[in-house]
Amino acid sequence: MSMLNIRNFIILGVVSATSWATAANEVQISGNVASKCTIYTSTNGIYGNPTADVLSTATADGGTPAVIRYDVVNAGTYKAVITTPVSFSTSPSLNDTLAWTGSAAVSEVTDASMSAYDSSKRVFDNVTEFDLTIAGTVWFGAESKVEYGYGKSLPGGSYKAVVTAECIAL
Amino acid sequence: MIRLIAVLSLILIGGSSFAHQFTPTYPRFSSSFIEGVVVTEMRLFNRRDDVEYYQVSVFDSEWNPIEFATENKIVRIGYLQTKPIHVYVNKKIVRKVVYICTESKLMKTGGVAPVVSSRICSKVKS
Numbered sequence: 001m002s003m004l005n006i007r008n009f010i011i012l013g014v015v016s017a018t019s020w021a022t023a024a025n026e027v028q029i030s031g032n033v034a035s036k037c038t039i040y041t042s043t044n045g046i047y048g049n050p051t052a053d054v055l056s057t058a059t060a061d062g063g064t065p066a067v068i069r070y071d072v073v074n075a076g077t078y079k080a081v082i083t084t085p086v087s088f089s090t091s092p093s094l095n096d097t098l099a100w101t102g103s104a105a106v107s108e109v110t111d112a113s114m115s116a117y118d119s120s121k122r123v124f125d126n127v128t129e130f131d132l133t134i135a136g137t138v139w140f141g142a143e144s145k146v147e148y149g150y151g152k153s154l155p156g157g158s159y160k161a162v163v164t165a166e167c168i169a170l
Numbered sequence: 171m172i173r174l175i176a177v178l179s180l181i182l183i184g185g186s187s188f189a190h191q192f193t194p195t196y197p198r199f200s201s202s203f204i205e206g207v208v209v210t211e212m213r214l215f216n217r218r219d220d221v222e223y224y225q226v227s228v229f230d231s232e233w234n235p236i237e238f239a240t241e242n243k244i245v246r247i248g249y250l251q252t253k254p255i256h257v258y259v260n261k262k263i264v265r266k267v268v269y270i271c272t273e274s275k276l277m278k279t280g281g282v283a284p285v286v287s288s289r290i291c292s293k294v295k296s
Contacts (some may be wrong), residue, residue: 005184035195039288041218066286077195089276142286162276162287168269169195169293 018152037078037132037167040069042139046161056145063074065141067107068165075135078167084126084144085161096149104128107141114138131170140165172251174215188218191233192272192290197257199264199294212292219249221288223275226255229291231268238267244275267294271290 047055048062057063070080070081084102088094111134122129132138142163148154193213202209214224224245228238239258247253259267271291 035194036191036193037195037290038189038191039290041220041254041286041288044285068286068288160284162285164287164289166289166291168291 004019017115033073035074035077036072037169038046038071039167040071040166041066041127041165042069043067045142045144047144047159049154051149053148054145056155057143058145061145066163067139067141068163069137069139070132070165070167071137072132072135072167076084076131076133076170078132078169080130080132080138080140081164081166081168082128082140082142083164083166084128084129084142085146085163086126088159088161090158090160092155092159094148094155096152099147100126101146102126102142102144104130104140106130106138108132108139110136110138132167186216188220188276189215190218190221190224190272190290191215191287192292195292196295197270197292198269199259204256204258207258208261209256210270210294211257212257212270212272213252214245214247214255215252215294216247217250218274218288221247221274221276222248224272225275226257227271227273228257228259229269229271230266233269235264236267245272265296270295 015024042094043064043066045057045066047057049055050061053059057065059065068082072078082104086100096102106115109115114134114136115140117130120131130140132150190216197210197212199208199210216224224247226240226245228235228236236259240255243253245253257270261272269291271289273289274287276287
């Protein structure tokens with residue numbers, strides 16, 4: 001065996017050994033699941049105007065309720081707080097009283113047991129609280145209705161009000 | 171079948187929706203480079219293309235505001251951006267801190283004004 005052949009044989013051996021060693025290496029995939037809450041605005045609400053003195057997001061009144069999606073990674077770490085409006089952020093000049101009503105309720109769930117959120121929710125003033133006791137995604141619908149004066153016609157113009165969706169760590 | 175279509179529709183709507191995320195859920199304060207002041211790092215993620223500004227606030231257990239310092243109390247953050255937020259609190263009052271929150275600030279005029287304001291609060295556990 002010539003010197004050249006011996007050298008090629010040694011190089012081939014080293015390369016093969018290295019390849020084998022590499023193939024035997026373990027490749028790790030690491031990850032981290034951290035607790036978090038994400039609020040998605042699925043649908044901005046739209047007021048319908050069923051009668052001259054009423055604005056309402058109810059579907060029956062020609063409106064669209066606001067839909068807010070909550071994603072929670074870990075169960076029991078957050079509560080959802082939805083506040084329906086009690087004033088307009090934008091409106092024409094109004095000189096009579098406004099009677100506001102609003103509500104929030106579970107709209108869609110990814111886990112059937114989330115339907116229980118509605119029966120255990122807490123409502124005070126214009127605020128609705130839900131304990132997010134199950135991990136996953138839940139959609140809440142927020143409805144708002146306002147009546148102007150005593151059957152008084154709302155002046156023409158653009159009306160906007162704000163629903164506040166909160167996620168509070170427990 | 172109708173229920174399945176409804177859920178799929180909501181998922182599809184959700185795919186094009188706007189999100190606000192604020193982590194960690196349970197932050198911890200540690201010593202800062204300023205003597206007598208502690209700091210915690212929060213992360214704000216903005217996936218609301220209709221919102222560019224968020225307000226940072228700190229509260230006690232009764233939701234009374236607590237004095238704190240940060241780079242900007244009104245944070246400007248672009249769509250799909252993540253921003254670290256350093257919250258500095260005097261060491262003497264850090265025990266009172268319970269909630270650290272960010273709230274989306276909505277533009278009153280211009281374009282189609284959004285009607286959902288989002289607020290996420292993390293809790294400091296003692």
